[in-house]
Amino acid sequence: MANNHKETSKAILELWGDNFPDKATNYLAPDYKNHQMPYAGGNTSALSVKEWQELVTDFHKGFSNTKLEILLQIAEGDYVCTxxxxxxxxxxxxxxxxxxxxxxxxxxVHTDKYKDGKMVESWVDWDKYTFLEQLGLVE
Incomplete structure (x- = not known):
């Protein structure tokens, strides 16, 4: 099961590259929460499925030539860390x-929790400073 979860976590992350966030509903529980730490718009957040899909859609409106690389993936029990x-x-x-x-x-780093074959929660820790610095939005 853990290998299946690894493939699901990879597929969800790849949606940042292919702009079809509606595909995520095949993998996500209806009450899924996505914790963005930090949130791209400021502070932190816990996004619902719909809010997460809107964030991915907005990302694709603002970014092109997107390439996602999986650097490392580890699964244990009901968790996958990518x-x-x-x-x-x-x-x-x-x-x-x-x-x-x-x-x-x-x-x-994206840490996903699974229950009954569906992703129920994710914690996303990412380097917002580098993201903004390379865009020239912070010094």
Missing amino acids: RWRITATHTGKFLQYEATGKTSSWTG
């Missing part, structure tokens, strides 16, 4: 950030 890298070009508005035309590459 270290990833995303590289993308900021070609449109994303949340409060106007397009910069710059490319950014940042890493993060």
